[in-house]
Amino acid sequence: EKMRNSTILCAAAAMMLAVIPIQGLAQYKNEYTVSTVLPAPFPWGEAAERWAELVDERSNGEINFKVYPNAELVSGNQTREFPALRSGVIDFAIGSTINWSPQVPELNLFSLPFLMPDYEAIDALTGGETGEMIFEAVRAKGVVPLAWGENGFRELSNSNGVIDEPSDLEGMKIRVVGSPLFEDTFNALGANPTQMSWADAKPALSTGAVDGQENPLSVFHIANIHEVGQTYLTRWHYMADPLIFAANRNIWASFSPEDQAMIKQAAVDAGLWEIEQSRAAVPSLRGAIEERGVTITELTDEQVAEFRDATTSVYEEWTPQIGAELVETAREAIANR
Ligand code: X2X
Numbered sequence: 001e002k003m004r005n006s007t008i009l010c011a012a013a014a015m016m017l018a019v020i021p022i023q024g025l026a027q028y029k030n031e032y033t034v035s036t037v038l039p040a041p042f043p044w045g046e047a048a049e050r051w052a053e054l055v056d057e058r059s060n061g062e063i064n065f066k067v068y069p070n071a072e073l074v075s076g077n078q079t080r081e082f083p084a085l086r087s088g089v090i091d092f093a094i095g096s097t098i099n100w101s102p103q104v105p106e107l108n109l110f111s112l113p114f115l116m117p118d119y120e121a122i123d124a125l126t127g128g129e130t131g132e133m134i135f136e137a138v139r140a141k142g143v144v145p146l147a148w149g150e151n152g153f154r155e156l157s158n159s160n161g162v163i164d165e166p167s168d169l170e171g172m173k174i175r176v177v178g179s180p181l182f183e184d185t186f187n188a189l190g191a192n193p194t195q196m197s198w199a200d201a202k203p204a205l206s207t208g209a210v211d212g213q214e215n216p217l218s219v220f221h222i223a224n225i226h227e228v229g230q231t232y233l234t235r236w237h238y239m240a241d242p243l244i245f246a247a248n249r250n251i252w253a254s255f256s257p258e259d260q261a262m263i264k265q266a267a268v269d270a271g272l273w274e275i276e277q278s279r280a281a282v283p284s285l286r287g288a289i290e291e292r293g294v295t296i297t298e299l300t301d302e303q304v305a306e307f308r309d310a311t312t313s314v315y316e317e318w319t320p321q322i323g324a325e326l327v328e329t330a331r332e333a334i335a336n337r
Pocket of ligand 1: 037038078096098099177197198214215241
């Protein structure tokens with residue numbers, strides 16, 4: 001018995017020796033998973049496809065990124081994407097700051113209502129010291145951040161009627177996701193917020209389990225949200241969720257510095273491309289949504305101020321959790337944009 005075991009061991013050792021040089025050459029995995037919530041043709045999914053294409057091109061086909069949308073690698077549970085990326089269940093991801101905020105509280109910064117009035121304000125944050133502080137927070141949680149993208153300014157839709165002042169939201173059931181911050185925002189407005197994944201949102205809207213939701217125009221349009229009775233849309237631009245391109249730490253460490261630089265630059269390029277595309281599409285999306293019979297309400301500055309004033313408690317509640325220094329750095333960057 002002993003003899004037989006040692007023969008097997010010898011054979012196994014010989015096989016391993018034979019295999020090691022081959023493994024040494026084949027440094028790449030057959031496939032690297034890239035998780036997103038939304039697929040193409042949503043801008044988010046397009047960003048992921050673009051990243052995969054650029055990595056394919058620039059590695060001469062050696063590094064194979066495969067996009068897994070609909071948060072399918074975490075069974076649709078989008079707020080579990082960050083832990084899965086951290087633990088290595090996922091290799092790469094492009095995640096919304098909303099979905100990763102349960103694990104990285106600093107990401108709630110972008111969800112503070114009416115913090116960022118325009119695109120320049122978003123860019124002042126992501127492109128400056130604030131963005132570096134945010135990336136440092138992501139890194140501290142064990143994930144490697146690489147680049148920024150953008151889901152977009154989130155606008156409010158509902159099935160009941162025009163919303164142009166906070167009292168119009170009274171008692172309205174609104175689907176939100178990701179962070180309890182959103183519950184505080186909608187509670188402050190007198191609404192009745194309910195947390196659920198994107199996968200559950202459209203069914204909940206169609207049965208009337210909820211009356212409204214908030215998402216960028218691209219999401220509203222491409223997902224045909226008008227079909228489930230959402231015929232009123234308020235452009236209140238109350239927040240925008242940037243997207244973060246990121247890598248699992250061990251996967252990242254498995255690449256040479258040259259490959260790392262290439263993959264990161266591909267993420268930066270895909271992100272800039274996606275941000276530009278999705279911003280440029282807003283006017284035509286607005287027209288297309290209106291053509292579908294949706295009433296779009298644009299708010300005056302005075303009307304926006306009413307919503308902002310009604311949600312100041314969210315800042316008091318959340319500034320300590322986000323970090324006072326980070327919030328202050330962001331405010332200064334926006335003031336000086
Ligand atoms: O679930 C949403 O609303 C979505 C698709 O916008 C996010 O993943 C944050």
